[in-house]
Amino acid sequence: MKTIDVQTGRPYKIYIDRGIMNMAGSYIREVSDAIRAVIVSDSNVAPFYADRVAASLREYGFETSLFVFEAGEERKRLSVIEKMYEHFYEHNITRTDIVVALGGGVTGDMTGFAAATYLRGIDFVQIPTTLLSQVDSSVGGKTGVDLPSGKNLVGAFWQPVTVLIDPETLSTLPKKYMNDGMGEIIKYGCIKSPSLFEKLEKENAFDIIDDIIYECVCIKRDVVVNDERDRGERAILNFGHTFGHAIEKLGGYSSVSHGEAVALGSLLITGITENKGITEEGTTDRILSLLKKYDMPYKSEYTIHQILEATRGDKKSSGKGLNFIFLREIGTCFINRISFDKFVEFFG
Ligand code: MG
Numbered sequence: 001m002k003t004i005d006v007q008t009g010r011p012y013k014i015y016i017d018r019g020i021m022n023m024a025g026s027y028i029r030e031v032s033d034a035i036r037a038v039i040v041s042d043s044n045v046a047p048f049y050a051d052r053v054a055a056s057l058r059e060y061g062f063e064t065s066l067f068v069f070e071a072g073e074e075r076k077r078l079s080v081i082e083k084m085y086e087h088f089y090e091h092n093i094t095r096t097d098i099v100v101a102l103g104g105g106v107t108g109d110m111t112g113f114a115a116a117t118y119l120r121g122i123d124f125v126q127i128p129t130t131l132l133s134q135v136d137s138s139v140g141g142k143t144g145v146d147l148p149s150g151k152n153l154v155g156a157f158w159q160p161v162t163v164l165i166d167p168e169t170l171s172t173l174p175k176k177y178m179n180d181g182m183g184e185i186i187k188y189g190c191i192k193s194p195s196l197f198e199k200l201e202k203e204n205a206f207d208i209i210d211d212i213i214y215e216c217v218c219i220k221r222d223v224v225v226n227d228e229r230d231r232g233e234r235a236i237l238n239f240g241h242t243f244g245h246a247i248e249k250l251g252g253y254s255s256v257s258h259g260e261a262v263a264l265g266s267l268l269i270t271g272i273t274e275n276k277g278i279t280e281e282g283t284t285d286r287i288l289s290l291l292k293k294y295d296m297p298y299k300s301e302y303t304i305h306q307i308l309e310a311t312r313g314d315k316k317s318s319g320k321g322l323n324f325i326f327l328r329e330i331g332t333c334f335i336n337r338i339s340f341d342k343f344v345e346f347f348g
Contacts, residue, residue, distance in 0.1 A: 002214045006159070006221050008141060008228050014163040014221070016214055021127060021166040024053045024100070025060035028125055031161045034098040037062040038088060040111040042071035045103040045129055049169070053102055053127065062098075065091045069110075073253060076106045076146045078154070084114045098123045098161070104130035104177075105137040105258075109155070112143030116158030126160045129169040131181025131209075132259055135188070135216040138163050140224040140234075151245075151253075157229060165217070167210045175295075176257055178206070182294050183240075183259025187266060188216045190287065191239045192223075194331035200290055235335050239325035240266030246310035250302050263291055264300045268307070272347060273326045280329035308343055 001017040015027060028037070037057050041050050046068045054064040067087045069080050093099075101111035101124060108126050115124035128138035144155020170178070185205065189197030196215050199205070205212050220237065227234040244265030247256060256264070267287050273279040291298040300307070311322060321339035328334065338346050 002210070004214070004217055004221055006139070007225050008159050010159045010161070012159060012162050014139065014165065014217055016165040016167065016210060016217070018166060018168045018210070020164050021049060021056075021169070022052055023056055024125075024127060024164055025056035025058070025062065027162055027164055028057065028062070028098065028100070029060040031125075032098045032123055034096055034123070035063060036091060036093055036097040037064050037100055038067055038091060038093060038097070039064060039100045039102050040067045040069075040084065040107060040114070041102040042069055042075070042104075042107055044071040045107065048172070049102055049127075049129065053100065057100070071106075073106055073146070076110055076151075078145055078147075081110060081114050081117075081145060084110070085118055088114070088118050093118070093122065095119045095122055098125065100125045100127060101138075101160075102127045102129065103133070104128065105133045108133055108138050109143050109152070110145060112141070112158050112160065113145055113155055116143055116156040121158065123161045124158070126163040128163070128165060130173060130177050131170055131213075132177070132184060134165045134167070134170075134213050135181055136184045136220065138165070139217055139220045141228065142230075165213060167213060170209060176260075179263075179294070179296050180257040180259035182296060183244075183257075183261070183263035183266075185212060185216055186287065186290055186294075187237075187239050187262055188219045190266060190270075190327055190330060191236050191325065191333040192219045192331060194329075197286070197290075197330045201286070201293075205294070235323050236325050236333050238323070239327070239333055240264075240269060242311055242322055242324055243268050243307055246307045247300055247302060249310050250306060256297065260297050263296050264298070267291060267298060268300065268304075269324065270327055279327045283327055283330055286330060304347060308347055312340065 004014040057064050099115045101108045126138040128134045141157050141159035144152045147153045240262040244261040247261040271284045274284045
């Protein structure tokens with residue numbers, strides 16, 4: 001069992017352990033006096049895990065109910081949130097009750113948002129079941145939904161009261177979902193940890209995935225506690241993301257997963273900065289080798305011009321430019337702002 005303390009405005013603990021899901025009730029009871037607990041999950045995850053989480057919650061005195069929505073990023077909408085609120089209302093959820101997000105990033109983001117806003121805020125727990133949500137989205141308190149005009153445009157910062165990570169859930173995940181997480185794992189090595197990056201190079205990450213998750217969560221925790229509201233340093237977590245978002249958008253959010261797009265974006269931006277002498281020579285090759293090693297996509301089907309065009313709509317654009325994260329070398333990065341009128345000059 002590994003425990004990580006997160007000293008945000010509302011401090012909480014993250015636990016990583018195989019089988020922890022079966023003891024969810026015990027961990028949640030430690031942080032909650034709630035009478036009722038709502039488990040929120042999607043149609044892919046609920047059949048596997050909802051019963052055992054509910055059983056454990058009941059063992060610790062919670063009255064449980066289950067809200068299931070149809071799986072898919074296209075469900076990350078206010079219409080589903082409204083149904084969630086109705087479920088809360090019908091099940092007499094009060095301000096002292098608790099909501100449990102059981103699933104991947106979409107489930108965590110939506111449940112967190114519903115919890116942040118229902119009765120002006122009730123407690124929630126994250127039980128992430130995908131690699132991406134375990135290393136990334138369940139940590140840091142960003143919650144929200146998509147609008148027809150763009151992803152994550154509506155949301156709130158709302159920290160969970162605890163996060164329970166059970167790496168056992170990864171054993172049944174399809175390859176594409178593992179890639180989704182691996183893109184973000186490689187990112188953590190790139191921005192903050194040469195030793196994590198070397199570990200990914202030398203060993204098979206999937207043989208030591210519990211340790212890898214732990215290291216990634218620690219890195220994210222460190223960044224988030226310094227900048228909970230995403231006004232400064234937290235931007236480094238967006239390494240590879242500006243081009244990544246563009247690649248996802250160009251692919252209609254279906255051909256490449258988020259993590260795959262981030263990996264492609266990391267490779268692309270580092271290729272450019274290495275060429276300009278900003279990044280240590282050989283860095284791009286190291287990233288490329290990792291992508292090949294983990295059977296990730298490493299060729300984007302779009303030209304740099306298509307990608308640059310698509311980045312202009314990025315929600316992280318403020319005013320007349322965008323913040324890019326550049327590597328000095330593996331493990332060291334910095335934020336660099338480029339105005340739109342310098343785009344062509346810089347990226348060629
Ligand atoms: Mg990401």
